[in-house]
Amino acid sequence: MKIASVRILAASILLAAAVPATAHHGTSVTYDTSKTIVVEGTVTEWVYSFPHVQIYFDVPGADGKVAKWGTELAPTPSMMKNLNVGWSRNSVKPGDKLKLTCAPHRVVGATACLAREIVVNGKLMPLNDAQIKQAAAEQAPAGSAR
Amino acid sequence: MLLASQTVRRALLGSAGAIVFVALLPLAGAQVAPPDTQVALPTSRAPQPGDPWKADGPPPANPRDLSGKWNRVSHFQTYGAVKGGANEYQNEILDAQVTNRQPDLRPESARIKGLKYSEPVFTAAGKEAFEKNLPGYGLRITSPRLGNDPQGNCDPWGVPRMLNGQVAGPHATWEIVQEKDRMLWIVPWHHQYRMVWTDGRKLPTLDEVDPVWNGYSVGRWEGNTFVVNSMGFNEKTWLDHNGYPHTYEMTLEERYRLLDANTLELTMTIVDPEYYAEPFKSDVKIWKRDTINNKAWDENAYCVASEEGRFNRLIRDGEIGK
Numbered sequence: 001m002k003i004a005s006v007r008i009l010a011a012s013i014l015l016a017a018a019v020p021a022t023a024h025h026g027t028s029v030t031y032d033t034s035k036t037i038v039v040e041g042t043v044t045e046w047v048y049s050f051p052h053v054q055i056y057f058d059v060p061g062a063d064g065k066v067a068k069w070g071t072e073l074a075p076t077p078s079m080m081k082n083l084n085v086g087w088s089r090n091s092v093k094p095g096d097k098l099k100l101t102c103a104p105h106r107v108v109g110a111t112a113c114l115a116r117e118i119v120v121n122g123k124l125m126p127l128n129d130a131q132i133k134q135a136a137a138e139q140a141p142a143g144s145a146r
Numbered sequence: 147m148l149l150a151s152q153t154v155r156r157a158l159l160g161s162a163g164a165i166v167f168v169a170l171l172p173l174a175g176a177q178v179a180p181p182d183t184q185v186a187l188p189t190s191r192a193p194q195p196g197d198p199w200k201a202d203g204p205p206p207a208n209p210r211d212l213s214g215k216w217n218r219v220s221h222f223q224t225y226g227a228v229k230g231g232a233n234e235y236q237n238e239i240l241d242a243q244v245t246n247r248q249p250d251l252r253p254e255s256a257r258i259k260g261l262k263y264s265e266p267v268f269t270a271a272g273k274e275a276f277e278k279n280l281p282g283y284g285l286r287i288t289s290p291r292l293g294n295d296p297q298g299n300c301d302p303w304g305v306p307r308m309l310n311g312q313v314a315g316p317h318a319t320w321e322i323v324q325e326k327d328r329m330l331w332i333v334p335w336h337h338q339y340r341m342v343w344t345d346g347r348k349l350p351t352l353d354e355v356d357p358v359w360n361g362y363s364v365g366r367w368e369g370n371t372f373v374v375n376s377m378g379f380n381e382k383t384w385l386d387h388n389g390y391p392h393t394y395e396m397t398l399e400e401r402y403r404l405l406d407a408n409t410l411e412l413t414m415t416i417v418d419p420e421y422y423a424e425p426f427k428s429d430v431k432i433w434k435r436d437t438i439n440n441k442a443w444d445e446n447a448y449c450v451a452s453e454e455g456r457f458n459r460l461i462r463d464g465e466i467g468k
Contacts, residue, residue: 028240028243029240029243029282029287029288029289029290030289030290030291030462034245034246047453047457049450049453049457050446050447050448050449050450050453051447051449052453052454052457052461054457054460054461056460056466067467068466068467069466069467070460070461070466071461072457072461072462077447105464106289107291107463107464109467110464110465110466110467111464111466111467112460112461112462112464112466112467
């Protein structure tokens, strides 16, 4: 499998993000939210169900062997376009190129993680209001007002 | 350190978004209450700036009409004023985990400050049953793959758990439909409802009925307080997200009162002598008339066992690569 980098973050910075997330099913006891990893692969399945949104994807390893990966996103209500961020059942499709920054699973070797930042086919797909602004800024023409 | 600064920026962006989303909702209905309309605050924690649970509206046009959509603004996920029954404890534990330190659960600590919890008075059998229930929330927070919360299989929450759940963030709505002969509590999360008969019928005895998920409920007015008495619950449900158990013998009393047109108060008492040596009283729960109306997902907040089961196995249990 190809893990581009592993970044250990200053724990205090992630703390604020970790705590609200745990209000839903205690994700912090499943994932090590003090760390993030970056994983790249090809989407095989987009599951836009309630209350957990998931992306499944294949990650090619150096030996040519494909590792099956999965990630959970924010709780569905906060992802829906009529509430907050604006994802839909058409947001991701099999074959899309995925670059995922995520908190790793606490089970060593598990190829599942909690999404922090999602780039699909080179485009940032926001997971929260701040990333919406970031995505808009990245897409704005150079020199345009922000 | 470009890499590090990017990471920090992303982390900050992510956390800011999460906080904004969580923080905005409970404040949506907040207003400043005129001094003469303030009521006693819930006992579960000290008042904080922005708390929207003061009585702040006009008197109810009809104090015996509870119908409408209500959003809980007091503690989520928890039945009572019970140690470990609050997100504050859970958040301190997770905070400690992330920052690699021992959690500070003393009453005077920064996160717990203002909370005065007490344990329910368990019997030996009750304590034993409680310890077998491993929740994904609260003081005893456990990874879902190691826990046994019936919610993990999309089992019905039952009563009273369905009254105290949340959908996402602090959004904890249900709707009361008031008919001539019954009242319905419609709970979007898990697509649940419960029915309370108000036609004067009596509760059955345990000899007459089989225990069921939501039990059997009858309601009556005592002045302007609506009193619901229930019995006949199966033993598969927990009282709340923290894993408090009960037996078939449990009875539940709910007392609802409109504090003003937009504020609904609920207190509950459970009597279950096999597990609790004393009646187990809830803290004061407060709902506000829902001001974040008609979220499209409310009516689609299913928990589907096949979907949740696959998710739990592949992602939460980490078996995707196996």
